[in-house]
Amino acid sequence: MSRWLEKKESEFNHALKSRDVKKMRALFNKVPTVDLAEFADKVDDPKDLTFIFKVVPSELTADFFTELNDDTQEALLKIFSDAQLVELINKSYTDDIVDFLEDMPANLVTRAIKFVPKERREAVNKLLNYKEDTAASIMTTEYFEFHTDVTVEDAMKVIREKGKTKETIYTIFLRDDKRNLVGTVDLDDLIFANPKQTLDEIKNKEFLYTRADTDQEEVAQKFKKYDLHALAVVNKEQKLVGVITFDDIMDVMEKETSEDIALQSGVVPLKDEYMETKPLRMALKCVPWLIVLIIIGVFSELVLSKFQEGLRVIPALVFFIPVLMDTGGNAGGQTCGLIIRALALKEFEVKDFWKVVWKEIKTALLIGVFVGVLAFGVFMIEFSIPGLIEVAGKTLTIQNKLVISTIVALALFSAIVISKFVACALPFLAVKLKKDPALTSQPFVTTIVDVCSLLIYFGIFMIFYLNGFFVNLI
Amino acid sequence: MSRWLEKKESEFNHALKSRDVKKMRALFNKVPTVDLAEFADKVDDPKDLTFIFKVVPSELTADFFTELNDDTQEALLKIFSDAQLVELINKSYTDDIVDFLEDMPANLVTRAIKFVPKERREAVNKLLNYKEDTAASIMTTEYFEFHTDVTVEDAMKVIREKGKTKETIYTIFLRDDKRNLVGTVDLDDLIFANPKQTLDEIKNKEFLYTRADTDQEEVAQKFKKYDLHALAVVNKEQKLVGVITFDDIMDVMEKETSEDIALQSGVVPLKDEYMETKPLRMALKCVPWLIVLIIIGVFSELVLSKFQEGLRVIPALVFFIPVLMDTGGNAGGQTCGLIIRALALKEFEVKDFWKVVWKEIKTALLIGVFVGVLAFGVFMIEFSIPGLIEVAGKTLTIQNKLVISTIVALALFSAIVISKFVACALPFLAVKLKKDPALTSQPFVTTIVDVCSLLIYFGIFMIFYLNGFFVNLI
Numbered sequence: 015m016s017r018w019l020e021k022k023e024s025e026f027n028h029a030l031k032s033r034d035v036k037k038m039r040a041l042f043n044k045v046p047t048v049d050l051a052e053f054a055d056k057v058d059d060p061k062d063l064t065f066i067f068k069v070v071p072s073e074l075t076a077d078f079f080t081e082l083n084d085d086t087q088e089a090l091l092k093i094f095s096d097a098q099l100v101e102l103i104n105k106s107y108t109d110d111i112v113d114f115l116e117d118m119p120a121n122l123v124t125r126a127i128k129f130v131p132k133e134r135r136e137a138v139n140k141l142l143n144y145k146e147d148t149a150a151s152i153m154t155t156e157y158f159e160f161h162t163d164v165t166v167e168d169a170m171k172v173i174r175e176k177g178k179t180k181e182t183i184y185t186i187f188l189r190d191d192k193r194n195l196v197g198t199v200d201l202d203d204l205i206f207a208n209p210k211q212t213l214d215e216i217k218n219k220e221f222l223y224t225r226a227d228t229d230q231e232e233v234a235q236k237f238k239k240y241d242l243h244a245l246a247v248v249n250k251e252q253k254l255v256g257v258i259t260f261d262d263i264m265d266v267m268e269k270e271t272s273e274d275i276a277l278q279s280g281v282v283p284l285k286d287e288y289m290e291t292k293p294l295r296m297a298l299k300c301v302p303w304l305i306v307l308i309i310i311g312v313f314s315e316l317v318l319s320k321f322q323e324g325l326r327v328i329p330a331l332v333f334f335i336p337v338l339m340d341t342g343g344n345a346g347g348q349t350c351g352l353i354i355r356a357l358a359l360k361e362f363e364v365k366d367f368w369k370v371v372w373k374e375i376k377t378a379l380l381i382g383v384f385v386g387v388l389a390f391g392v393f394m395i396e397f398s399i400p401g402l403i404e405v406a407g408k409t410l411t412i413q414n415k416l417v418i419s420t421i422v423a424l425a426l427f428s429a430i431v432i433s434k435f436v437a438c439a440l441p442f443l444a445v446k447l448k449k450d451p452a453l454t455s456q457p458f459v460t461t462i463v464d465v466c467s468l469l470i471y472f473g474i475f476m477i478f479y480l481n482g483f484f485v486n487l488i
Numbered sequence: 489m490s491r492w493l494e495k496k497e498s499e500f501n502h503a504l505k506s507r508d509v510k511k512m513r514a515l516f517n518k519v520p521t522v523d524l525a526e527f528a529d530k531v532d533d534p535k536d537l538t539f540i541f542k543v544v545p546s547e548l549t550a551d552f553f554t555e556l557n558d559d560t561q562e563a564l565l566k567i568f569s570d571a572q573l574v575e576l577i578n579k580s581y582t583d584d585i586v587d588f589l590e591d592m593p594a595n596l597v598t599r600a601i602k603f604v605p606k607e608r609r610e611a612v613n614k615l616l617n618y619k620e621d622t623a624a625s626i627m628t629t630e631y632f633e634f635h636t637d638v639t640v641e642d643a644m645k646v647i648r649e650k651g652k653t654k655e656t657i658y659t660i661f662l663r664d665d666k667r668n669l670v671g672t673v674d675l676d677d678l679i680f681a682n683p684k685q686t687l688d689e690i691k692n693k694e695f696l697y698t699r700a701d702t703d704q705e706e707v708a709q710k711f712k713k714y715d716l717h718a719l720a721v722v723n724k725e726q727k728l729v730g731v732i733t734f735d736d737i738m739d740v741m742e743k744e745t746s747e748d749i750a751l752q753s754g755v756v757p758l759k760d761e762y763m764e765t766k767p768l769r770m771a772l773k774c775v776p777w778l779i780v781l782i783i784i785g786v787f788s789e790l791v792l793s794k795f796q797e798g799l800r801v802i803p804a805l806v807f808f809i810p811v812l813m814d815t816g817g818n819a820g821g822q823t824c825g826l827i828i829r830a831l832a833l834k835e836f837e838v839k840d841f842w843k844v845v846w847k848e849i850k851t852a853l854l855i856g857v858f859v860g861v862l863a864f865g866v867f868m869i870e871f872s873i874p875g876l877i878e879v880a881g882k883t884l885t886i887q888n889k890l891v892i893s894t895i896v897a898l899a900l901f902s903a904i905v906i907s908k909f910v911a912c913a914l915p916f917l918a919v920k921l922k923k924d925p926a927l928t929s930q931p932f933v934t935t936i937v938d939v940c941s942l943l944i945y946f947g948i949f950m951i952f953y954l955n956g957f958f959v960n961l962i
Contacts (some may be wrong), residue, residue, distance in 0.1 A: 046694040048713055115783075136952035138938070161803055183676050184658060195744055201675065202657050205648060220520040238742060239522055260734055261715035264741070268712060271745045278749075279825025279930070280818050287838075288830035297854035300822050303585060304855065304904075307818055308863050311811030312870060319877045320805040325806060332791040332799060336938050337785030339810055343817070344754050344781055344931040348774050351753025354763035355746055368793055373767055380771035381778065388780050396786060403793045426513075430778075456930060457818040464810050 017023035026053055030062055038069045047074050051081030058095050067098075076105035080326040083290070084117045091122050100129045108134055109154040109262075112141040141256075143338050149233045151257030152266060153247045160213055162196060167209035169199075178271045182259045185244035188213055197221050197255040223248050226255055230266045235360055237263045274358060277450065278351065280304075280457035303457050313465045321472040328484065330410065331475060333403065334393075334422045335468070341426050342467040343460035346433035347379065349374055350459050353441045368441050371435065376445055378434035382427035391421040417483045425471040432470070433463035504536055512543045522547050525555030534681035541572075550579035557764070558591045565596050574603045582608055583628040583656050583736075586615040623707045624700035626740060627721045627730030632660040634687055636670060641683035643673075648665050656733045659718035662687055669720055669728040671695050687698055697722050700729055705744045709834055711737045748832060751924065752825065753776075754931035764889050776932050787939045795946040802958065804884065805949060807877065808896045809942070811863075815900050817934035818940040819855065820907035823848055826923045827915045841916050845909065856901035864897040891957045899945040906944070907937040 020458040022041060038483035054066050067090060070078045079087065079102055091114075094102070103111060103126065111130065115138070123142075124424060130138050144149035144150035157180055160169055169186065177183045186204070188197040207216045223246040226232050226449050236245060237260060247256040264468045273283040280303035284291050293297075318325075325332055353370065358443060362370060396403050397415040410418070437459045478484065496515055503511040515525060528540050541564060544552045553561065555577055565588075568576070577585060577600065585604065589597050589612070597616075604612050611629045618624035631654055634643055643660065651657045660678070662671040672690035681690045697720040698707050710719060711734060721730040747757040754777035758765050765773075794798075799806055827844065830836060836844060870877050871889040884892070911933045915925035952958065 037786060043693070046696070046714060122730045168678075177680060181715060182718060183679070200680075205644075205657070205675075206651060219517070222520070238738040241738075244717060260738075264712040264715075264734075264738070268737070268740055268833065272833070275749065275752075275825050275829045279822050281822045281826060286827070287833075287835045288826055289836055289843075289847075293850040293854060294849070296851045298860065300819070300851070300855050301858055303822075304815060304818060304859050307814055308859065308866055308900075311814060311867070314810035314871065314878060315807040318810070319804075322806070323802055325803070329561055329796055329800070330793075332796070332809075333789040335806075335809055336788035336792070336942070337782060339813060340781055340785060340817075340935055340938060341778060341932070343814075343934070344778060345774070348753050348755045348777075351749050352755060352758070352762055355749045359742065359746070360760075362763055369763075373763075373770070375647060376767035377774070379769045380767060381774050384771065384775055385778050388779060392782055392786070396789065403789060427783075445901065454823060456561060457814070460817070461814055464814060468810070 030057070030065065038066075039071070042070065047077045048081045051078055051083075051086075054078075055083045057086075060089055063090055064093055075102060076107075076110065080106065080110045080114065083286070084114075087114050088118055090140040091118060095099065096129070099126060099234065102133070103129050107154055107156055108137050109141065109152070109181070111138055111157075115142060119213040132200070142191060147230050148226065149224045149228045149230060149247050149258060151234075152256045152262045154181040154231055154262075155256050156181045157244070157257040158183060159189055159254060160186060162188045162190055162212065162214035162217070164213050165209065166204055166207045166211050166216065168208070168215065169213060170204060173204075173447065182244045182257060185242075185257075186213075187246055187254055187257070188217055189254065194252045195223060195248055198244075198246065200243070219292075222246070223254075224258075225250075230357065231270045232360070233258060234263050234267045234270065238267075245417075252352050267437065270358070274354065274450075277452035278455045279356060279454045281298065303455070307457055307461050308459045310465075314461075314468055315467060317468045317472070321468075321475075324472055324475055324479065327388055327479070328414075328418065328475070330403065330418055331421075334418075334425075335471075337389075338425055338429055338467050338471055339460075340465050341385065342429035342433040342463040343456070345378070345430040346454035346459040346463050347438035348443065349434045349437035350454065350456050353438055354454070357441055357445065357451050364442060364445050370442075371438055374434050374438040375431065378431040381434075382430040385430060386423040386427035390419050390425050392433065393422060411482075411485055413485050417478055421471070421474050421478055424474050425467065428470045428474075429467040432466050433459065436463055436466070489504075497527070504531070504539065507539060509543055512540075513545070516544065521551045522555045525552055525557075525560075528552075529557045529560050530834050531560075537564055538567055543941075550584065554580065554584045554588065557760070558588075561588050562592055562596065562915055565592060565600065569648060573600060573636050577603050578605070581628055581630055581657070582611050583615065583626070583630075585612055586828045587788055589616060618700065620702050621851060622691035623698045623702045623704060623721050624730065626707075626731045626736045627700075628655040628736075629716070629730050629915065630655045631731040632657060633663055633705075634660060634693070635726060636662045636664055636686065636688035638687050640678055640681045640684065640685050640687065640690065643687060644678060644683070647678075656718045658732060659716075659731070660687075660690055661720055661728055661731070663728065668721055668845070669697060672718075672720065674717070696720070697728075698732075698805055704740045705832065706834075707732060708737050708740045708744065744832070746875075748828065748924075748926040751926035752828060752929045754929045773827070779930070781931055781935050784935045784939075788935075790940055791939060792943045795942075795949075797954075798946055798949050798953065801953070802892065802949070804877065804892055805945075807897075808867075808892075808899075809945075812896065812899055812903055812941050812945055813934075813938050815859065816907040817930070817936040819852070819904040820911035820933040822928040823908045823911035824915065824928065826929050826930070827912055831919065831925050832913055838916055838919050845912055847903065848908050848912040852905040855908075856904040860897040860901035863900050864893050867893040867896060885959055887957075887959050891952055895945070895948050900943065902944045902948075903937065903941040905938050907933065910937055910940070926945060 022045065026041055031039060034429065050070065054063065057063055063086065067075070068111065115126055125136065127135065158173060173183055184201045186199050187195060188199065190196045198221065199213050199217050203216050220240065222236065224236065226247050226249055234247065243260050245258045247258060249255050282299040282302060284299060287347060306429055326354040358441035394415065397410065439457060444451045444454050496519065500515055503515060514646050524544065528537065531537055532538065537560065589600055601612065619880065632647060647657055658675045660673050661669060662673065664670045672695065673687050673691050677690050694714065696714060696716070698710065700723055707719065710716065717734050719732045720728055722731060723729050726864065749759040756773040756776060758773060868889065871884065914928035914933060918925045918928050
């Protein structure tokens with residue numbers, strides 16, 4: 015919550031409970047609409063909500079409603095009179111109507127659509143049917159489109175008259191005789207231009223657009239790279255069907271990132287903010303991965319049960335299982351995090367797979383050698399501290415200590431190389447299978463790598479053991 | 489690389505090698521400047537670079553230079569003549585000069601600063617000295633500031649005349665007689681307004697600004713929340729010192745997110761893009777956490793060596809160590825991911841600590857019960873499959889199987905609750921200590937939780953063992 019609102023909350027609540035319209039209006043005047051909405055989201059009583067909605071200055075009601083969360087919007091829509099619904103719809107931009115209808119129960123949508131004027135109803139229905147997370151799903155249909163021959167003067171006149179009903183006037187779009195999209199003009203260039211010039215003469219050299227079915231994450235990348243205010247959305251016939259504005263893109267960037275982070279942490283992405291998600295729902299988002307892991311965990315149980323003979327002969331091998339598994343998991347998690355992020359930012363593409371693998375392997379070898387040598391040293395120091403690590407009361411011989419440290423160090427080296435390879439390959443595999451790479455989360459990589467690390471660990475042990483490197487074993 | 493550039497790359501290279509200015513210019517005309525810069529970044533030979541720079545249309549040189557990466561900028565600055573340097577500086581926005589000087593060696597900075605006109609030199613020096621990652625470090629000093637009494641007509645006249653030298657004209661800033669910042673006007677409101685109105689009459693109801701020393705991540709949140717084009721930066725005396733524009737904010741959002749993801753994956757954030765980071769450097773970014781973990785790992789080695797008597801009596805206990813540790817680590821990783829993201833997005837603040845902890849504990853209890861019960865079932869099934877899990881050739885009695893499954897299930901339950909608590913508390917602790925919460929990465933949490941989980945595991949075992957729950961042990 016904003017600091018303003020925090021200071022004013024008790025005043026707000028007081029005005030609300032005493033139905034003090036004047037005081038409420040005075041408070042409203044000082045606070046941005048988005049903060050008012052945040053305040054209203056906390057109100058549960060429908061009567062209180064209706065009162066707040068009535069007090070909001072009439073020119074802000076549409077903005078205010080758009081900023082409310084789904085639950086509050088639903089509560090209000092349910093208690094709105096027909097007149098209120100009509101007013102709200104008339105004042106809202108088409109894409110905002112679509113945004114709030116998208117998450118409402120079907121009966122509310124049907125009722126609301128009835129009140130959308132015929133000429134906009136088609137646009138609303140079309141937008142409602144676009145697939146989630148595509149460019150089309152976040153576009154607006156309120157923008158300026160002019161013929162290339164229109165003069166700056168005439169364009170400015172139209173913008174002055176009708177600009178207030180458009181969601182963006184900062185970029186305007188140009189079409190040719192065939193109604194194909196052929197360019198864009200920025201508002202500042204309109205202002206700097208000679209009034210008699212045609213729009214064609216001052217249009218931007220760069221001409222960017224996106225297709226309606228492009229993923230919104232890709233659209234966000236384009237905005238960031240080219241510092242765009244707005245981007246045209248075209249259909250297959252190269253006709254302009256809508257426009258995406260930068261403010262919607264900031265929301266996309268944040269939402270997509272939150273989803274990626276949740277997935278990579280092994281959580282099904284939350285629909286609401288953290289504090290709005292109830293514990294039971296949160297638990298349901300966390301449980302799926304944990305269950306998968308318990309089940310995959312059967313394999314590590316199997317490996318350990320098969321190698322118990324080795325563990326009986328050299329009990330000290332057990333002590334290093336946690337550090338081996340953590341190192342493998344963490345080394346994989348590092349690669350996973352970097353690769354998934356770089357894929358999301360389009361720093362490389364699927365076709366660069368071998369380049370990336372080769373880079374990761376070189377990196378992994380370097381890390382493996384470094385960590386292996388260091389770990390060997392750490393283990394030898396541990397062994398040399400009397401009473402720190404002992405096996406069932408008897409002291410290990412120097413040679414056995416050296417051999418154990420070597421085995422663990424080699425296992426660490428292998429675990430790092432393998433886990434970095436797995437962690438690097440899985441996200442690419444996901445993209446190949448048309449899945450979100452973020453699904454190949456660290457938990458998943460960790461569990462796969464665990465089994466590999468244990469197998470390698472005991473494999474290396476067997477080589478040393480069968481070749482008689484251990485001495486004086488009882 | 490953009491698809492355009494990919495198609496044109498061989499043509500570019502050919503024109504470059506044959507020094508074909510005409511062909512090069514023709515190609516340049518069709519490609520956005522940012523893609524040209526991407527192409528130039530791949531060129532190593534200084535002579536080639538000089539040629540490219542000369543071919544870039546003179547009105548785009550400043551833009552082009554700004555988009556180059558650090559290494560290419562440095563290479564060019566080294567070979568620039570004084571005249572070229574002067575031209576570049578005169579054409580660049582002050583904040584762009586600062587951006588490219590920031591990462592240059594001191595001798596190049598000194599040489600370049602000499603050529604900055606006196607009236608801008610102060611601004612450059614000031615910006616160079618602002619702390620990294622603050623609002624001031626990303627602000628520009630080229631914007632419009634008018635007195636509140638100025639009329640719309642007069643303001644538009646000034647904007648038409650001088651707007652081209654300003655980085656943003658989409659938001660203009662208002663000061664009072666004392667030169668204090670008192671409000672903002674959006675360009676569209678200027679266009680819609682009556683020419684005789686004063687700026688004071690049409691200024692935005694909402695008046696937002698930020699302090700020069702505010703963290704850039706916080707600034708990005710403000711942009712997103714209020715859909716801003718530009719935001720004023722003020723000093724302690726409430727005087728306007730600069731303006732931040734939305735395009736710089738998109739870069740901040742991306743950079744900060746990449747840093748958070750790297751930190752949470754246990755990697756020191758990369759300075760360059762993934763593909764530009766050499767394996768050795770990458771290894772150095774990955775090694776620190778791995779080393780820390782190997783050293784913290786000593787504790788899990790200690791715990792296991794102290795409890796080897798238990799492992800000798802019931803060797804099957806070893807089999808469940810991986811699944812126990814993975815579950816604890818992953819449960820903690822989930823909480824870590826969600827909490828750090830929510831803190832970054834200011835969904836809650838440090839003072840909400842107890843609310844968040846309470847929520848996590850309730851969630852953890854639910855998950856713990858669910859996973860514990862399920863795991864108990866999985867283990868009993870595993871035990872019941874002949875030959876799957878056996879201990880040194882002999883079969884466990886039903887009672888012992890039940891007791892072992894119960895011990896592991898209880899340990900899983902405790903590991904989930906404890907790790908969710910630790911993972912929730914550490915990020916808050918980091919904020920309290922004025923550190924980035926993302927530093928409390930999953931690797932760190934995992935390793936701490938490992939030790940706790942092992943202690944609990946053996947604790948629970950000892951309770952069952954000492955109370956005689958195991959039967960017929962040899």
